[in-house]
Amino acid sequence: MEEKKIITIAVPKGRLQEQIAEYLAVRGVTIKEESRKLDYYDEKNGYRFLFVKNSDVPVYVNYGVADLGFSGSDVVYEGDFEFLHLARLPFGGTKICVAGYEKDRPLFEQNGLERNFIKPIKIATKFTRFTNHYFEERGIPVQIIKLTGSVELAPILGLAHFIVDLVETGSTLRENNLAVIEEIGRTHVKLIANPSLYRQNYRKIDDFVSKLQG
Numbered sequence: 001m002e003e004k005k006i007i008t009i010a011v012p013k014g015r016l017q018e019q020i021a022e023y024l025a026v027r028g029v030t031i032k033e034e035s036r037k038l039d040y041y042d043e044k045n046g047y048r049f050l051f052v053k054n055s056d057v058p059v060y061v062n063y064g065v066a067d068l069g070f071s072g073s074d075v076v077y078e079g080d081f082e083f084l085h086l087a088r089l090p091f092g093g094t095k096i097c098v099a100g101y102e103k104d105r106p107l108f109e110q111n112g113l114e115r116n117f118i119k120p121i122k123i124a125t126k127f128t129r130f131t132n133h134y135f136e137e138r139g140i141p142v143q144i145i146k147l148t149g150s151v152e153l154a155p156i157l158g159l160a161h162f163i164v165d166l167v168e169t170g171s172t173l174r175e176n177n178l179a180v181i182e183e184i185g186r187t188h189v190k191l192i193a194n195p196s197l198y199r200q201n202y203r204k205i206d207d208f209v210s211k212l213q214g
């Protein structure tokens with residue numbers, strides 16, 4: 001099959017977008033961001049960048065709308081699609097934590113020890129697959145409540161005892177009088193590829209990966 005002249009790369013909007021753009025800029029690839037425009041075509045290199053919601057990057061790559069995508073490992077794991085993992089970037093990694101009110105810490109700790117005597121703790125999170133897997137492996141019964149943002153509100157409003165969420169600077173937790181109860185994972189930013197599109201365009205994709213690692 002003839003190789004395409006253009007590859008499409010999904011980039012998450014928000015805080016990672018800027019870091020990715022800076023990282024690529026020093027490697028000779030420019031992503032021009034016009035305030036509301038959702039794509040950018042780099043004609044010289046033959047790259048089309050799509051700016052999409054973070055959690056949608058794996059969807060665009062899985063359905064072949066994008067050949068490649070930059071995505072947090074947390075988001076990739078939640079999607080449960082099959083990808084090639086082409087590169088791991090040296091920035092954007094963060095912690096995944098159980099967080100809640102400090103006063104509720106014993107509830108979390110006892111639940112592991114005396115789980116036969118108490119009801120499951122309720123945990124609100126965007127990362128239901130990760131959270132389910134984490135607690136299932138440890139034999140700790142939990143009730144998971146799926147939210148898609150502003151998860152910190154859940155313990156405040158009594159929807160859940162704890163949250164499982166990303167903690168970067170910790171300021172969202174602090175400003176809401178919440179604390180890290182336990183760090184349960186780490187995320188990193190990776191470049192994923194659609195496996196069949198990679199087979200069709202591997203030369204151009206490998207060239208992009210070398211630029212990225214240069």
Ligand code: PRP
Binds near residue numbers: 148168169172
């Ligand atoms: C993430 C995360 C926390 C916050 C943590 O949310 O879900 O809310 O960042 O960062 P901090 O420790 O530096 O305060 P994000 O800003 O990505 O928005 P979202 O909740 O809408 O996904």
